[in-house]
Amino acid sequence: MNAATPSPGEAEAAELARLLPESDEDEWQLPPGRHLHYKDVLMHQIDHDTDHAQQAPAAASPRRRLLRPAVLMPAAAAFAAAGILLATLPSGNTDGVRDMGSGDGSTSDAAVTLGRIANASLKADTQRVKASQFVYTRSLVQGNEGELNAEVKLGAPYKQESWMSQDPAPVTNLGMNRESGKGATMPGQDVPIETSVVDGSEDSGAIPEGLERPTYNWLASLPTDPDALLKKLYAETQVIEGEETKAQAVFDKIGDLVSSTVMPPENAAALYKVVAKLPGVTEVPDAVDAAGRHGIGITLDESSWATREVWIFDKKSFEYLGSRGYMTKNHKPGGKPGKGGNPEVLYGSSAILERAVVDQKGMEPEAADKRG
Template sequence: MNAATPSRGEAEAAELARLLPESDEDEWELPPGRHLHHKDVLMQQIDRDTEPVHQAPAALAPRRRLLRPAVLMPAAAGLAVAGILAATLPSGGSDGVRDMGAGQGATPGAAVTLDRIANASLKSGTRPVKASQFVYVRSLVRGNDGELNGKVKLGAPYTEQTWFSQDPAPVTDIGMTRESGKGAQMPGQDVPIEASAVDGSEDSGAIPEGPERPTYNWLASLPTDPDALLKKLYAETRVIEGQETKAQAVFDKIGGLLGATIMPPENAAALYKAVAKLPGVTEVPDAVDAAGRHGIGITLDESSYTTREEWIFDKKSFTYLGSRGYMTKNHQPGGRPGREGNPEVLYGSSAVLERAVVDQRGMEPAGESG
């Protein structure tokens, strides 16, 4: 490949940019400060830099953090990961905690689709991942390129590659990310994802496998009974008080696992069956990922929230395709609730193009090293 030949990622992103229609989504606005809030929530999925909901006792060790540019948020671990957006309750809303037993779970249509997705995942033939290996994910991403004045404007698409360590022991070297394409923030650079303790702490900052670093080995340890799994997720998932319900926090947590990991078929099936038990989960008959692929969407519908995320699955194979995030309302003082005939605006989207296991960080499935 000579210097004039674009990389695979650049070519993919350029082709998608050519095919996607122009939009006027930059006319929409997020409430003041929401861009920074969404960024903070995404970063929680990989380093939990933000403050906890309930203040921890002073005797606890300082929080770990990841060392990488603040503007860099791997989409595979954030956008499709865990949800592209955190929901926001309007002023005077509920306390943000929904009883696990409230409601009747997903709508009938969504429940049937999730059961089909679960059954399809059991036939995936996924092989165990060794502790010495890395989970590789290549995604096409379109994010919000608006300025911090609140404007929502979809940026140019770009390709993102991520490598995540599967070592079960506490590590500071979590993995690496690489971006290419017009919309990339740091094109062509291999940026490590590393953990560190808070300044002044004697803690190394190393993060063990677990909810904040979901390895194949940890995912395999989760209950395969949907009720037991949901109970565990409710107990271990943090809620941002006043900004999300417990059900939505769990929904976003599971969404993060779907886009950025490889897990045993039995555990994947259990996750989908657990989602079917969440109140407010509905089906979207036609949803489109960042690559333009049409599929069936699964979402958690909270009418009082400003944002909503969809997971997208192939209509025939029921494999995971990607995700989309929408702004559903505008809660700014004097702001518009939405234009007639278009009550939602696309905030960002992703498409998982390839998922594999490799032996080295920076290695692509074809065997090329970065």
């Protein structure tokens, strides 16, 4: 491969960037859980293609991912993800960026804790959500702002509000986001969350309720028996071939569900019981969300991936607080995970501050209470 020929990883990023809207008005940010998830997907795919190119003289054409039906991802976020992937992990003063997220927890500890979380979930007073309503989430988010080939650099935390449609019918407009604060990409703007299709496709890109667009109605239809639910999730969760195990994909998918949805207590409890059955799940005795709240962490040793996510729960109520994302290896040839032997680097975190059900997109819970 000569200097003028882009690597498969670079081609992948370029292709994704080509499909993204050029206008800032079309850009938006994902809810916290999905933002980290799709960032991970892009990172892992480029990582895989780059490694393959270094090992094989004539690499195959890069595979196309996240094309259709896919939620639109802003160009800024795409290049930030690529920046994390190609980054040299922090050297020198990191201002607290380098952070060990793993503890001395064990698989048995995790099973006990997940059982307690499941029991606490059963006691939740969850409001049933109508198809015409929206799930509202207010979060504090902190992500990487490092440039390409630069160290990971956490940006300022910012508030993110999201309204997700609960319509069971296939839709192209999934909801709306609103950001505010110093680290916000588009502060004060109401930005629609929409789907996209490959140019020339006759498919509208509409997404029905299901695993990729979990509504309250769909979540309520899931089996509450942990074994039956595990079987269903294993059958329906897609994996990145050669990059992750089925258990890793299911863990991440459940993380999306518990972080950004409202569901019946029985279904929430069943999901946590499923997590306890996944191989490699461990407990982190102390983990901190983006709001600085300490809690118990649940994570999965994603040894085949470049990142690892920690879910954080309150130590007394076992309520879900937020998550932290770590890079677990360096992406430069011959590089080491972190200076001084640290194997992980924090690249993002979130904190769920409020979750509610509202009647209209853009309505805040206080306004909804007054109307009721």
